[in-house]
Amino acid sequence: MKLATSLAALAVAGLGTAALAQDDPVELRMMWYSDGIEGEVMQDLLDRFEEQNPDIDVVLDNVAYQVIQEQLPIQLASGQGPDIARVTNLKEQAQHWLDLREHVEDPAYWDENFGNRFDWMREDGSDAIPGFLTQLTMVGGFANRTLFEQAGVEIPGDDATWDEWVEASDQVAQDQGLVAAFAVDRSGHRISGPNVSYGGDYIGEDGMPAEIDDGTMEYVTKLVNWTKEGKQLPEIWVSAAGTTYRSGADDFINAQIPFLYSGSWQVANLSTKIGDAFDWVAIGSPCGDVGCSGLAGGAALVGIKYTDHPEEVARVMDYLASEEVVREFSERTLFLPAHQGVVEAGGLDFQSEDPNVPPALERFVQASNETLPAADALPAWKWANAYYGALVTRISQAMAGEITLEEARELMNRDIADVVQNASQ
Amino acid sequence: MAAIPRTLGAIVTAPLTWIARAIDPPLRWWQRLTGLNGMAAVFLLPNLAIFGVFVLFPLVLNVVYSMTAGTNILLGDRSFVGLDQYQRLLTCEDYTQAITCREDMFWTAAGNTFFFVVLQVSMMILVSTITALILNRNIRGRGFFRAVFFFPVLLSPVVVGLIWRWILQRQGLLNLIMVNLGMEPEVWLNDRAYAFTATIGVSVWAHMGFYTLILLAGLQAIPKDLYEAAEMDGTPPARVFWRITLPLLGPNLAVVLVLALIRGVQIFDEVYVLTGGGPGTSTLYLTQYIYEVGFASILRNPGLAAAASILMGLVLVVLTLVQLGLSRRNEQRGSRQ
Numbered sequence: 168m169k170l171a172t173s174l175a176a177l178a179v180a181g182l183g184t185a186a187l188a189q190d191d192p193v194e195l196r197m198m199w200y201s202d203g204i205e206g207e208v209m210q211d212l213l214d215r216f217e218e219q220n221p222d223i224d225v226v227l228d229n230v231a232y233q234v235i236q237e238q239l240p241i242q243l244a245s246g247q248g249p250d251i252a253r254v255t256n257l258k259e260q261a262q263h264w265l266d267l268r269e270h271v272e273d274p275a276y277w278d279e280n281f282g283n284r285f286d287w288m289r290e291d292g293s294d295a296i297p298g299f300l301t302q303l304t305m306v307g308g309f310a311n312r313t314l315f316e317q318a319g320v321e322i323p324g325d326d327a328t329w330d331e332w333v334e335a336s337d338q339v340a341q342d343q344g345l346v347a348a349f350a351v352d353r354s355g356h357r358i359s360g361p362n363v364s365y366g367g368d369y370i371g372e373d374g375m376p377a378e379i380d381d382g383t384m385e386y387v388t389k390l391v392n393w394t395k396e397g398k399q400l401p402e403i404w405v406s407a408a409g410t411t412y413r414s415g416a417d418d419f420i421n422a423q424i425p426f427l428y429s430g431s432w433q434v435a436n437l438s439t440k441i442g443d444a445f446d447w448v449a450i451g452s453p454c455g456d457v458g459c460s461g462l463a464g465g466a467a468l469v470g471i472k473y474t475d476h477p478e479e480v481a482r483v484m485d486y487l488a489s490e491e492v493v494r495e496f497s498e499r500t501l502f503l504p505a506h507q508g509v510v511e512a513g514g515l516d517f518q519s520e521d522p523n524v525p526p527a528l529e530r531f532v533q534a535s536n537e538t539l540p541a542a543d544a545l546p547a548w549k550w551a552n553a554y555y556g557a558l559v560t561r562i563s564q565a566m567a568g569e570i571t572l573e574e575a576r577e578l579m580n581r582d583i584a585d586v587v588q589n590a591s592q
Numbered sequence: 593m594a595a596i597p598r599t600l601g602a603i604v605t606a607p608l609t610w611i612a613r614a615i616d617p618p619l620r621w622w623q624r625l626t627g628l629n630g631m632a633a634v635f636l637l638p639n640l641a642i643f644g645v646f647v648l649f650p651l652v653l654n655v656v657y658s659m660t661a662g663t664n665i666l667l668g669d670r671s672f673v674g675l676d677q678y679q680r681l682l683t684c685e686d687y688t689q690a691i692t693c694r695e696d697m698f699w700t701a702a703g704n705t706f707f708f709v710v711l712q713v714s715m716m717i718l719v720s721t722i723t724a725l726i727l728n729r730n731i732r733g734r735g736f737f738r739a740v741f742f743f744p745v746l747l748s749p750v751v752v753g754l755i756w757r758w759i760l761q762r763q764g765l766l767n768l769i770m771v772n773l774g775m776e777p778e779v780w781l782n783d784r785a786y787a788f789t790a791t792i793g794v795s796v797w798a799h800m801g802f803y804t805l806i807l808l809a810g811l812q813a814i815p816k817d818l819y820e821a822a823e824m825d826g827t828p829p830a831r832v833f834w835r836i837t838l839p840l841l842g843p844n845l846a847v848v849l850v851l852a853l854i855r856g857v858q859i860f861d862e863v864y865v866l867t868g869g870g871p872g873t874s875t876l877y878l879t880q881y882i883y884e885v886g887f888a889s890i891l892r893n894p895g896l897a898a899a900a901s902i903l904m905g906l907v908l909v910v911l912t913l914v915q916l917g918l919s920r921r922n923e924q925r926g927s928r929q
Contacts, residue, residue, distance in 0.1 A: 237888045244665035346762060401782045402762065408869025408876040409884040556889060567872025570691060578696070589893050592661035592671045
């Protein structure tokens, strides 16, 4: 009798647990990194989504950018990872993104508003909807206007060359007793626009990586020489080995350098951290021999194909990709939107009281029209990262005086060939 | 019905007693079946299982990975290339010029690691021995100083790296002090020699407490009557050190030497945070090279990283064998005495 009673109690408890489990919301994990305040904005948007969709619980895992770059690829390669992630390495990991085409409510809406950049984040020849760009980024520079004014040096104009910018910044640095004239983020992506501006082209006729050309070497030589002369802040490029990413933003924010070459994603960061300490302006990209090109890019929110809940992932993505949410996200984060409808409608009310912000964003929009075709091709090119990695590693060695520029060129070609060979095995 | 335990000790041991009673019958049955040797196997099994799962299996897996190529992580998706990765790592036109090697970064890292280990271990032994000798004397605040020297050992390597980075960076504490003293500031971490020296100094600072403790234990084990006899004979202090202290501290010094060598070869975290391997590649050590190639770099190559780690592992095996040899020799010497 006792046994029967116990079994009955267990059965009732089991049924109760099962019933409760059915009512539990589906938990989705979103891996997210922040350059500025976008993590808070995203959390706010997700809270709103969860209110409207009580059957889905989205956990926002805020991680460092390095985690996205170094740990997420390992998780993905082993068939694991979050359900949704914010990534910048769009093309190379395209095989891991969930194709949302069968799951989203209106694929035509996605094609219409985000379709022009799907090739940046899907495998060649695919028609998948892998996600959407949360922001369109444009590589470009910033100048500390207050320092230029204090030094009595005129800020170079829109068509000023790299030489002119470095020369002017150097005058400011010397006059103001600063540690260096400028810094370019330690990233192959960042120097690719300038390389193209000097005639560089990474893509061979067969679509495979071309050998490092003279155009690329022209800018690389300048950058190495400026660093050796102490004009570029050595902490950024020289003080690290390998492909480690380092930004010069903190040094610009601390007014240690009058000129920073980074990108549009820094606008909110600069505005928040600089406040009214000094005035700054976005300057687009300085010119080379053949143009004044930056490099477009972006961070994308993608579904991960290893998720157990593709339908729920698609519902979250549908919400976040909706026009009003994209508009709000852009206005609050000060990011350039990549949504065709939002861009065409215009009239974005960027939420910042900082007078430096609106002209900076306008300048980046203008800069996005100045990119050269060789730069425009890179975001959707499979081997771009191989090039970027080789550039960073070997240029740093040349700057440190470990190898000559010719040796660097030879080693970069070898590194790129190694990546291609390894990937083909 | 089992008696209700009344004391705290009984409450704590009661569950263990119940477990022991529960497993007693099957163990007795096993002992009857297999004898005492079978019982040894039963007790070794949990440890062997843990060793097998967490050490042996990953080791074998690493060897297998080192013979594969490709960017995929899952073994099934990778292609077998035999010893190609080892060949790539070990191919050099001129072994004294890293740049002529097929995998120049590996040789740069190996060279840096070699010089780092030689200098760091020498410094470590010297500083630890001096510190242990001082702390072994009857000085005021001895307990406090022992704690002070041991404290860095308790810190996470990342914290160690960050602390010293804040001290040594351009606008760091050291330059602030120098400027206040009217001196010119230095960019310590951008200079190859300074940065290399800093990695040695910081790692000695971080780990010397541990080795000091081992040497202190050795010093305190030396019989006092030997020193009393030497004092009665009027032996000069330097001779006492060379003829009594140092020989009797030998076994502890040998342990410290080998442990410091092994840890030196494995150096990674504090240096990675402090210098990132720079300037250039002047503080790029083997473990960072393996980490970069295997995980961090955009030019990721897990097979090559696995092969490099196997080569580094072989060096560590040799050092461990030396340690075992020295330990056995000391044991034999101890048993003869």
